[in-house]
Amino acid sequence: MSEAGPDATVAPEALHGLVAEFEAVEGLEAAADAARDAGYAKMDAYTPYPVEGLDEKLGMTPTRLGWIVLAAGITGALLGFFMQYYANVIYYPLNIGGKPLNSWPNWIVITFEITVLFSAFSAGLFMLGRNGLPRPYHPIFNAPNFERATRDRFFLCIEADDPQFDPRETRSFLETQGPLQVSEVAK
Secondary structure, three states, X not given: OOOOOOOOOOOHHHEEEEXXXXXXXXXXXXXXXXXXXXXXXXXXXXXXXXXXXHHHHOOXXXXXHHHHHHHHHHHHHHHHHHHHHXXXXXXXXXXXXXXXXXXXXXXXXXXXXXXXXHHHHHHHHHHHHHOOOOOOOOHHHHOOOHHHHHOOOEEEEEEOOOOOOOHHHHHHHHHOOOOOEEEEEEO
């Protein structure tokens, strides 16, 4: 692993991006707005706490997690209901106290529980996949002072994969946003 300090230069093909370090959240939000307005699309922010509305400022698209959880919940409900229907009506029918074989009110609890089970597992697995987890290593960990992202600093990284990324122009753009420092991040 190589660290790229403020004075080090990384070969363009080994460059993950440029990261700007800010002391306050307002500076990060202003830089994110300016970067989006300047046409940068592949960027990310790292903050010690959630910042409301930052994902919109970064141009991130909303997730479809709700629809996936809904589909998994409906699938779980149908599977839970028809599993009980098959067991009680088709496979092993018992006439207990004159009740009909298809006594669906008795099956509501299990149907609900399987709905919750399918929804929860699909939400958790989709979230892990969408976030790219588990990820024991990320190039941003090479940024100087990045350990402070969990305490008191705010970072904006414009990735080298961005179509508009040019090392010199992007560096000068980030420096105009008033960061504490702008650093190159090696892959």
